[in-house]
Amino acid sequence: MHVLVIGGGLMGVSTAYYLVEAGHRVTLVERQPELAAEGSHSNGGMLHASHTEPWNTPEAIRQFLQWIGREESPLLLRPGQIPNLIGWGLGFLRYSRTHHHERNTRVNTRLAVYSQRLMAGIREATGLEYDADHRGILKIFRDRREYEHALAGSALTESLGVRFERLGTDEVIGVEPTLADVAGDIVGGIHYPDDESGDARRFVEGLGEWLRGQGAELRLGESVQRIDGGADGIAGVVTDRDTLTADAYVLASGVDAPAHVRPLGVNLPIRPVKGYSATLPVDGDAGAPRVPIIDEGNKVVITRLGERLRVAGTAEFAGMDRSVRERRVEIVVRQALSNFPAYASRVERSAAEPWACLRPMTKDGPPILGDSGVPGLFLNVGPGHLGWTFAAGAGRVVADCVIGRDPEIDMQGLTLARYRRQPRG
Template structure:
């Protein structure tokens, strides 16, 4: 089959790679001069297959006033005259029930574990260097209530195969000595030895080269502008390099999926959640953590990437602009300095901002649309790197009408 994949982030590239390995003739369209220039560029680097619980959970409801009124909150909401923002927020609030949060956690764990297996297969098969480490993850809590809640979540997830251990503050510091500076503040932590980390940008670029070796026609610097349709069939993707005809089209355009498909009446309930990252020269010898650390209090993640430390956080519901707010960067830098003062050269940190393509229920949209040959693989929110491989496999299985390794209905765009 001739398949045109639209969008060269981590999702589009993995999708093109899996489809090419299935024997399809794949064209991948990306508007930048290389892949992974947008949200997949400098994200948190966590392959956190076990940390997939949705943002939409009853426990967030009491925190809403703080998010609305505090400039220093990890999650910031600036109301806009934008119906998309309000629709998304209403759907998010509707998803904040215990039953839905639990069901989503179980579904996303299935996708996460499949992704981990597929990532291991790719790492074994391809020569790709992306600062990949199987270093485990330690989530530390500074208050007893949050730690108790996390322990209950770990107990719940154990039945689905999550291997996680609760540690007291001293054991957290023993596991990761770089935490010594805040050791006295740590109420406890959850250690997940099986978690991994890597550089999403380098992974995506290397996998794009591997995809080209599998025959993918990578068309970079090519802007997609719309689809030419005939009834319920898509005939061609219109691009700055001309019309691309294909038998099937897969939309992996991240936050641009909605604006570009909305005119066709295809609903893509994705809203941008802006986040920030810092990347600094740092090694374990200079005081950077060796395991991936999440500071649950500030909602900041730390991942060692070779000779660098990636620090990421913040969730801003402030619209489509990727403008970097200096106050947010200053806040992230201050929190990181206070947590790991000796980690590395903060003055040399590179700053970055990206827009997570988030659905209200935190589940990606993978599958068919009401156009016969138009497919979607988008809406991965805060977990696109983690879930990319399984999402691509699921899409390839659906397209080939094969039996699915997990429940595909859970991620259907028409759910």
């Protein structure tokens, strides 16, 4: 079987990997001249089955209302985007109800745990090097109520196979000694020993080279103009260079996916949510952390990637605006480095590499995988902020759907069909 994959980020390349592994011919089309040039380029670097709850928690909705209009808030809504978010936003609010939110957390966690299991197999089969680290992830808290809430959430995901360790302040410092200077501010922490971290861009680029070595065709710098087809199936994909045909098609084009399939009558409830990151140099130890950290109070993540430190955070509803706003990057850097005053005093901040990307987020939280409703067209879209976490698992189940193999995990809550049954209550 010949399969055309649209999208050269984590979701597309991971799907291509499993298709090639199963013996199929793959052509991958990516509009950028390089793989991992957008959402997979400089993300937070964490693969965490421990943090899969959708962003629309009841508590987050209350905080969001308090943050409206505050430029330095972790979640920012640009006023011009309000008309574009009315319908999607109502769904976002509806799915924030506790029973919907817990169900979708379970769906996400099921996929994330599966994905973590598959990553070891990919590393073994390909020998990829991507600054992978397996020391787990540490979450720190300055607020007692937030800490207790997180412990309750960890108990939920523990029932799905996610281990965690409750830590007092001294134990937090034992896991990551560079936090000693701010120990007085920390009320406790949680360590998730099975979580991982790594450079998503290096992973995608390495997997791309592996695919080329296996005979896959990677058409980079080629933009999809439209997908021709309808209720009977796909006739072909028209790019700015050619018309491409295949036996099956996989759409993994991130925030561009809704526009790609809207003419086919497929409605994807996905909206772009911008996130920011900065990558800083590490000169030896220099007081920089070794263990990946989630700072719950400041809503930022800090991940060591070899001799670099990645800091990331914020969510901004700004439509398809991909620009990097320096002030938002500065906020993330300042909040992240407040945990490490020794490192902050030494690092040359002008050497930071800023980045912004658009996360394709569904209104309920889980990604949309598998059947599109159009014969021969399959979806791997909408992972939101969990693209790195979901990549291997989503790639495998979508490849399974394409080749007619039963996925190894329950697909309930992960397909487009879930939106045909609107939630009650």
